[in-house]
Amino acid sequence: MPEQLAFTRLLNAHFAGPVDSLLRAVHVHVVRPDAPISNAVAMEFIVFVLLLLYFVAVRMTLSVEKPGAIQHSAEMVHEFVSEQSESIVGHGYEQFVGYLSTLALFILLMNLIGLVPGLESPTSNVVVPLGIALVTFIYYHYHGIRSNGAGYIKQFLGPVWWLSPLMFLIEVVSHVARVLSLTVRLYANMFAGDLVTLAFFSLIPIGVPLVFLSLHLGVSIIQTYVFMLLATIYLSLAVSHEH
Amino acid sequence: MNNLKYFFMTLAALLIATPVFAQDASGASQAGLISIAAGIGMAIAAGLCGLAQGKATASAAEALARNPGARPGIFTFLILGLAFIESLALFTFVIIFIKVGK
Numbered sequence: 232m233p234e235q236l237a238f239t240r241l242l243n244a245h246f247a248g249p250v251d252s253l254l255r256a257v258h259v260h261v262v263r264p265d266a267p268i269s270n271a272v273a274m275e276f277i278v279f280v281l282l283l284l285y286f287v288a289v290r291m292t293l294s295v296e297k298p299g300a301i302q303h304s305a306e307m308v309h310e311f312v313s314e315q316s317e318s319i320v321g322h323g324y325e326q327f328v329g330y331l332s333t334l335a336l337f338i339l340l341m342n343l344i345g346l347v348p349g350l351e352s353p354t355s356n357v358v359v360p361l362g363i364a365l366v367t368f369i370y371y372h373y374h375g376i377r378s379n380g381a382g383y384i385k386q387f388l389g390p391v392w393w394l395s396p397l398m399f400l401i402e403v404v405s406h407v408a409r410v411l412s413l414t415v416r417l418y419a420n421m422f423a424g425d426l427v428t429l430a431f432f433s434l435i436p437i438g439v440p441l442v443f444l445s446l447h448l449g450v451s452i453i454q455t456y457v458f459m460l461l462a463t464i465y466l467s468l469a470v471s472h473e474h
Numbered sequence: 475m476n477n478l479k480y481f482f483m484t485l486a487a488l489l490i491a492t493p494v495f496a497q498d499a500s501g502a503s504q505a506g507l508i509s510i511a512a513g514i515g516m517a518i519a520a521g522l523c524g525l526a527q528g529k530a531t532a533s534a535a536e537a538l539a540r541n542p543g544a545r546p547g548i549f550t551f552l553i554l555g556l557a558f559i560e561s562l563a564l565f566t567f568v569i570i571f572i573k574v575g576k
Binding site for chain 1: 557
């Protein structure tokens, strides 16, 4: 039986029935009908509620004359992501800022929630980064097709026409490998960070694990940045026009 | 010279003999071999990853010392490069984790 956190147990106690019937409705086999909600989903739900509250609070306190602290923090995030994507994507970057800031905030909060005692990072479960990576994959292909039309296929064919069948295969594999590398990078970093803290906790339980917790904090922030940066770069490659 | 020859011959004999060592308790030693392989594999991955990251960081620091104005660009590429290098070690880690946990 997988270990359940307190919040997961609470969710399972109240919502196991509806979730089971929902999963059955979409033809998913429920392995454990009494506890269909995993820790990762419960933690993601907490992050979702926190972010929703944050966005609602930003919207409520929005003012031009007297910007509050929450508005300043939201503007900082927006400015950071805007500058980043303007320097990489260039012209027409504005439409991606929404997705990229949401991505950054979501991943950052999911990474950092693991530092709170009693909670764990959903990103240290492999399916969560996989989901985010797949959404990013679909998003940048959608924008590639939208901005280049049918000419988007040219990016897969390479410069020389007689090499294009080979290039097409290589490009498809490399695009799928992007999903794999995005997933594994985030997952393995978060998972390894937890594991290192745990290993040193089992050796010396006082003081020393704190060093690794702070290292984990740094890794969480950097991995969020890297994920967002790579998403921006893939977007910029997809929407670039070849002249 | 003769000593070296004997040394290498002994090494070769040991290499040939390794399957013989492994054969006596095949079921039990499988897990042990996987652990040894995991340790060696992770050591190689971590060591080479450290070497590569050191090289990348050294170049970035040098570039920053020569041209402090180019800080934002260098920083982005440094983080990106470090993430790519580190992900190779992490791939090894995941493979080891899958193999050991099985």
